[in-house]
Amino acid sequence: MALKNVIGIDHAVVVVKDLDAAAETWKRLGFTLSPRGTHSAKMGSGNYTIMLDPDYIELLGILAETDHNVPTRNFLAQRGEGIERIAFTAIDSAAGAEEIRSHGFEPIGPIDFERPVPLPDGTISAAKFRVFQWPVAEAPGGLRIFACQHKTRETVWIPELMTHANAAKQLKQALIVTPDPAKDAAHLSRLIDCEGRSEADGAVTVASGGDRADFVFLTRDQLAARYPGVSLAGLPERGGVGLVLASHDLATTEKALGAASVRSGASIVVPPASATGTLLAFVAG
Structure with a gap:
C-alpha cells in the first residue's frame, strides 16, 4: 500500500x-x-x-x-x-x-x-x-x-x-459481493492507493497491506462456486458478506463448530444464517 x-x-x-x-x-x-x-x-x-x-x-x-x-x-x-x-x-x-x-x-x-x-x-x-x-x-x-x-x-x-476453541488464528480475506467486482475493486484501490489483481474465477483481490487480510470482490455466483453446498440465504447482492479465517487445526475447527458448519472443498464453512449474517470460512493456516 x-x-x-x-x-x-x-x-x-x-x-x-x-x-x-x-x-x-x-x-x-x-x-x-x-x-x-x-x-x-x-x-x-x-x-x-x-x-x-x-x-x-x-x-x-x-x-x-x-x-x-x-x-x-x-x-x-x-x-x-x-x-x-x-x-x-x-x-x-x-x-x-x-x-x-x-x-x-x-x-x-x-x-x-x-x-x-x-x-x-x-x-x-x-x-x-x-x-x-x-x-x-x-x-x-x-x-x-x-x-x-x-x-x-x-x-x-x-x-x-486470543485462544479460541475453534482454533481461529487470523483473518485471511474479507469477502465482498457485487455485480461488478472489477469496478468496486478499482474503487477501493483508489481509496487506499493499492492495485488489485484478477483471479481465475473472475473475482478481484485487493491487498490491504503487509501480512494482513486481503479484500476479495466477487459476484454472488462466484461466491457460491467457491463454497458449494453452503446456503447463502440472507446475503445481499452487494456488500460485505464473509470472512475467511486461518485455523491452527481444521479438525479442531470442525469438531468445535459441529452441526453449525459444513465442509466445502478445503474449507469448513459456517453459513451466514448461523453467524449473524456473516459467512465464515475456516482454512488451514
Whole structure:
C-alpha cells in the first residue's frame, strides 16, 4: 500500500441487532469473546471483540439512538445483520487523515474515544483509540472503511482472549459481493492507493497491506462456486458478506463448530444464517 500512515486490515465490524444474543451465537461457534464494552454516549453503541493475531472481529450493537450512529442504524434497517465496515490499522490517524485528503478524499475525523476494559486481574483499565473515516459515500461494494489507531494495544490484545476453541488464528480475506467486482475493486484501490489483481474465477483481490487480510470482490455466483453446498440465504447482492479465517487445526475447527458448519472443498464453512449474517470460512493456516 502506498499510504504511509495506514497499514492493512485491523478488524471487521459485524453489526448486530441484539448485542448479547449475538455474543452467545458466536460463543457457540467456539470463539472467545471479550467482556461487553460500552462506547461513549455520543456513539451510543456497545461491542464484543474476538481477538485474533494481528487482527480481530468486532460485534457492534446500537444501545441508544444518536446522530453519530445513524449510518449504522440505516444499515441494519436496510440490510440486516452483517459486515458493515472494515477498519485499517492507522499508525498515526491525524497524519493518515491528511494523507487521504492529499489524495482527494475529505476525511471524517480524526476523533478520539475510549471504553472501559475489565482486565483478567479484576482491575478496570481503558481501551483508547483515534479513528478517521473515508467519506461515507466512498463505500466500495457497499462497504464503509475507516482507520483505527490503537493508543493502548495492551488493553485490546489481551492474551487470555486470543485462544479460541475453534482454533481461529487470523483473518485471511474479507469477502465482498457485487455485480461488478472489477469496478468496486478499482474503487477501493483508489481509496487506499493499492492495485488489485484478477483471479481465475473472475473475482478481484485487493491487498490491504503487509501480512494482513486481503479484500476479495466477487459476484454472488462466484461466491457460491467457491463454497458449494453452503446456503447463502440472507446475503445481499452487494456488500460485505464473509470472512475467511486461518485455523491452527481444521479438525479442531470442525469438531468445535459441529452441526453449525459444513465442509466445502478445503474449507469448513459456517453459513451466514448461523453467524449473524456473516459467512465464515475456516482454512488451514
